[in-house]
Amino acid sequence: MDILPPVSQRWTQKGGETVSDDAQRARVATLEAFADTVIPGEKRWPGDRAVAGVSDGGGAVAAGALALLELPEVGLAAGLAGLAALLDERAAWYATEHGLAHDPSVPPFVALPYDDRVELVRRVTAPGHPAKDLWVGLAVFCTMAFDAAAHLHTTDAIAADHPGLATIGFRPPEADGVWRFPRYSYQRPLADQHPDTTPSGSPA
Amino acid sequence: MTSAEHTDTSTEHADVVVVGSGFGGAIAAYHLAVGGARVMVLERGPWLTAPDFEHDLKLGSSSTRIFDFGIGDGMSVLSGNCVGGGSVVFFAAMPRAPSFVFERRGSVGRRMWPAAITRDALDPWYDRVSEALPVSRQSFESVPYAGGLFAAACARAGRTANPVPSAVDVESCTNCNWMTAGCRFDAKRSLLLNYLPAALAQGAEIRPLHEVQHLSRTDRGYRVHYNRVDEVDYRVLGETGTIDAAIVVLAAGAAATPVILRRSEPSLGPMPAAVGRYFSGNGERLNTAVIDDERARELLGLDRGDGVAYQAYQVGRGPCVATWDRLDASLPEYTRYSLEQLFFPVGFGTFLAQAPDATGPGWLGVEKKEMLRRWQSWLTVFTMCEDDNEGVFGPPPATGNAYRISAQTLGRITLRYQPTANTLRAWALADADVKAILERDGLARVRPWSSDLIGAYTVHPLASCRIGDDPDTSALDESHELRGHPGIFVTDGSAVPGALTVNPALTIAALAERAMPGVVAAARRSGIDARYTGTLPTGGTVSARTTPAAAGAA
Numbered sequence: 242m243d244i245l246p247p248v249s250q251r252w253t254q255k256g257g258e259t260v261s262d263d264a265q266r267a268r269v270a271t272l273e274a275f276a277d278t279v280i281p282g283e284k285r286w287p288g289d290r291a292v293a294g295v296s297d298g299g300g301a302v303a304a305g306a307l308a309l310l311e312l313p314e315v316g317l318a319a320g321l322a323g324l325a326a327l328l329d330e331r332a333a334w335y336a337t338e339h340g341l342a343h344d345p346s347v348p349p350f351v352a353l354p355y356d357d358r359v360e361l362v363r364r365v366t367a368p369g370h371p372a373k374d375l376w377v378g379l380a381v382f383c384t385m386a387f388d389a390a391a392h393l394h395t396t397d398a399i400a401a402d403h404p405g406l407a408t409i410g411f412r413p414p415e416a417d418g419v420w421r422f423p424r425y426s427y428q429r430p431l432a433d434q435h436p437d438t439t440p441s442g443s444p445a
Numbered sequence: 446m447t448s449a450e451h452t453d454t455s456t457e458h459a460d461v462v463v464v465g466s467g468f469g470g471a472i473a474a475y476h477l478a479v480g481g482a483r484v485m486v487l488e489r490g491p492w493l494t495a496p497d498f499e500h501d502l503k504l505g506s507s508s509t510r511i512f513d514f515g516i517g518d519g520m521s522v523l524s525g526n527c528v529g530g531g532s533v534v535f536f537a538a539m540p541r542a543p544s545f546v547f548e549r550r551g552s553v554g555r556r557m558w559p560a561a562i563t564r565d566a567l568d569p570w571y572d573r574v575s576e577a578l579p580v581s582r583q584s585f586e587s588v589p590y591a592g593g594l595f596a597a598a599c600a601r602a603g604r605t606a607n608p609v610p611s612a613v614d615v616e617s618c619t620n621c622n623w624m625t626a627g628c629r630f631d632a633k634r635s636l637l638l639n640y641l642p643a644a645l646a647q648g649a650e651i652r653p654l655h656e657v658q659h660l661s662r663t664d665r666g667y668r669v670h671y672n673r674v675d676e677v678d679y680r681v682l683g684e685t686g687t688i689d690a691a692i693v694v695l696a697a698g699a700a701a702t703p704v705i706l707r708r709s710e711p712s713l714g715p716m717p718a719a720v721g722r723y724f725s726g727n728g729e730r731l732n733t734a735v736i737d738d739e740r741a742r743e744l745l746g747l748d749r750g751d752g753v754a755y756q757a758y759q760v761g762r763g764p765c766v767a768t769w770d771r772l773d774a775s776l777p778e779y780t781r782y783s784l785e786q787l788f789f790p791v792g793f794g795t796f797l798a799q800a801p802d803a804t805g806p807g808w809l810g811v812e813k814k815e816m817l818r819r820w821q822s823w824l825t826v827f828t829m830c831e832d833d834n835e836g837v838f839g840p841p842p843a844t845g846n847a848y849r850i851s852a853q854t855l856g857r858i859t860l861r862y863q864p865t866a867n868t869l870r871a872w873a874l875a876d877a878d879v880k881a882i883l884e885r886d887g888l889a890r891v892r893p894w895s896s897d898l899i900g901a902y903t904v905h906p907l908a909s910c911r912i913g914d915d916p917d918t919s920a921l922d923e924s925h926e927l928r929g930h931p932g933i934f935v936t937d938g939s940a941v942p943g944a945l946t947v948n949p950a951l952t953i954a955a956l957a958e959r960a961m962p963g964v965v966a967a968a969r970r971s972g973i974d975a976r977y978t979g980t981l982p983t984g985g986t987v988s989a990r991t992t993p994a995a996a997g998a999a
Contacts, residue, residue, distance in 0.1 A: 278809065278810070279809045279810075280809070280813070280814055280817070281810065281811055281814055295811055296811050296814050296815075300814065309504075312504065313852075314504055314505060314677075314678065314851060314852035314853070315504065315851050315852075316680070316849070316850040316851040316852065316855065317850075359805055359806070359809065359810050360805075362809065363805065363806045366897065366898055367897060368897055374516065374857065377516075377898045377899060378850065378855070380796070380809065380898070381793070381796055381855075384792070384795060384796045385791075385792040385793075385796075387817075388791040388792065388795045388817060388820070389502040389790075389791045389792035389795075390502060390503075391502055391503060391504050391792060392503065392504065393503055394501055394503050394506075395500065395501050395502045395503065396500075396501070405817075408814070408817055408818055409791065409795075409817050409818070409820035409821070410818075410820060410821045411759065411791070411820075412759050412760075412821075414500060418500070419500055419619075419621070419629070420500050420619070420621040420622070420623060421619035421620070421621055422619065422620040422621065422622075422759075422760040422761075423619075424749065424750065424751075425589045425590060425620040425757075425760050425761060426586070426587055426588055426589055426590065426593060427588075427590060427593040427747060427749070428586050428587070429585060429586065429593075430585040430586075430596075431585060431588075431593050431594075431596040431597040431600060431606070431745075432585075432596035432597065432599050432600035432604070432605060432606035432766075432768075433600065433605050433606075434605055434606070434607045434608075435605040435607055435768075435769045435770065435772075436605070438607055438769075439541070440582075441541060441571070441572075441575065441580075441582060441610060442540070442581075442582030442583065442607065442608065442609075442610040443540045443541035443543075443610055443947075444540060444541070444542075444543040444607075444769045444772045444783075444947065445543060445544060
């Protein structure tokens with residue numbers, strides 16, 4: 242039922258945008274699939290393979306996870322190609338281990354069903370995994386792309402209806418771009434205080 | 446006026462070099478400068494003030510410039526990295542530690558704290574800091590929604606709950622909850638508003654973006670070796686320099702002070718065994734609940750006034766309400782803890798939260814995203830219990846205290862922390878208590894943060910270079926002087942002997958205040974013309990209750 246775009250356009254970051262280098266396309270697709278495993282979203286176009294499409298609305302990919310990961314200040318950009326290759330290698334082993342059918346049209350991690358992607362990410366981020374730090378670091382920034390839009394000024398992200406900030410319901414600032422909440426309190430006692438509270442308000 | 450003088454091509458001189466400008470450093474800089482010493486403060490991070498503090502989550506904004514997040518093995522540490530240190534990034538919750546804390550025996554089987562220090566003995570010093578910042582008792586009438594909700598849930602579960610004393614000026618606070626990016630309204634009474642400007646006014650010099658690497662000896666004291674740090678990319682170090690001083694006050698934070706000392710061993714000689722050991726994460730642990738708004742209305746009678754019961758996680762000023770029922774001196778050690786309502790900013794503060802009903806790992810995936818859709822209904826509860834001082838630092842990295850990964854904030858530290866059965870049991874007790882309070886009658890669903898990804902997690906690193914009476918288990922004597930290295934004092938959170946069961950900033954500051962008469966006396970013995978004045982940054986002289994003599998100071 243998948244309606245695949247032409248081969249030259251598969252695994253690209255945006256539908257219709259052609260990336261000529263196969264390795265680069267594979268790298269992008271694998272990293273997108275990783276980001277989509279952390280915070281899933283809806284498919285960007287029919288036949289989108291990197292995004293599994295298990296959740297409504299944009300996920301980490303639509304939120305800009307790859308843009309964030311590629312920023313030099315994050316410190317992971319130089320290693321992304323290696324990470325993607327390593328993840329695909331792991332995914333190939335995983336597929337063999339579980340008797341999953343190989344799909345040579347996409348990188349091995351992208352070929353995994355969503356639940357298997359989750360299981361593989363769980364394994365490589367589990368205590369004791371030798372490369373755990375790398376995968377956790379990758380996952381941290383995928384999360385930050387979604388719920389913090391950390392590659393964008395927050396006011397710009399809100400103005401552009403950033404999918405992560407919109408999903409979490411992040412409230413907008415006042416007109417000057419600064420957050421203030423004039424109404425903030427129930428303004429009444431809601432519990433008895435500890436009987437031994439000292440005059441300074443501290444525990445005894 | 447610059448207090449340091451160039452006397453040769455490279456080495457400068459000061460009477461006292463203070464390393465770090467958080468509570469331990471700022472308080473030392475103030476008292477030494479006002480007492481007449483030439484003080485140089487070296488701070489690794491940048492120097493930002495209110496107009497620089499941005500409401501922006503973009504990497505490179507103030508929220509990442511002033512914050513460090515060090516991932517260790519089993520424990521990750523959040524800390525300030527700027528002039529003003531933790532006081533600029535913290536939530537300004539300032540309770541005093543309960544009396545029983547000072548009687549703790551911990552892992553060493555005898556009283557951990559110096560015999561001279563009890564809650565009563567420390568109260569006058571707590572008073573001084575409370576006056577200087579200032580710190581004030583809070584009222585439920587101005588507690589933000591999240592604190593109110595937690596209080597109501599505690600009450601319904603038969604618990605008490607208290608507004609937590611705070612260094613926030615509630616009148617000027619906008620409850621924006623951007624405190625960890627620095628307060629652009631100066632409502633948070635950080636050290637930028639009291640001790641540090643007062644120290645500057647007395648001639649102290651503060652040099653930001655100066656990272657101290659190690660110390661060596663000179664004929665008259667110590668030589669402090671530093672690198673300049675790039676103002677944008679902290680991975681990039683610039684020129685080196687040295688400053689000689691008779692006295693060095695180390696206050697680089699509990700995740701950095703022991704690293705500097707261990708790196709100094711080849712030049713200074715052996716360090717006390719406790720340098721870089723006995724690290725405590727203040728027994729910290731986090732749970733995040735998702736509140737059912739209808740149940741909050743039905744069970745707790747809450748309404749914001751707009752038909753909504755809660756949905757206000759984003760609103761407020763960090764932690765404002767705690768329940769202290771388990772801070773009971775009659776309970777056994779490792780079973781006492783406080784539970785405090787907390788806000789944590791998105792990004793690092795959402796990553797580890799776990800979907801309560803997830804069938805697989807709760808920190809990622811479909812269920813986590815569904816949990817994120819309800820972010821405004823989150824309530825995070827912070828446990829501070831008695832841990833076992835399990836943390837040990839490994840060999841120092843080449844520079845700084847971390848192998849920096851990102852330009853700012855993220856790095857790998859050499860801390861190893863394997864929680865003992867005591868700590869694990871304390872966390873389990875607290876987790877069960879949080880569940881009992883918040884899941885009662887379906888008010889919420891709650892789950893602890895994942896500890897699989899980066900281990901445990903502390904915003905209050907302590908005890909890695911601690912005071913004590915026993916030379917085998919404490920790096921510092923009760924005057925905060927490093928054993929075997931006269932003239933080196935440590936006054937930051939690393940000096941605190943162990944977990945406090947409450948937010949530690951006021952205790953760190955009170956201990957620094959308490960140490961100052963002794964530090965000034967040591968400076969005088971070194972030939973520095975300085976005296977302890979007993980003044981406070983507000984300019985007022987101390988009240989009878991807060992005089993050092995009344996407190997029995999050295």
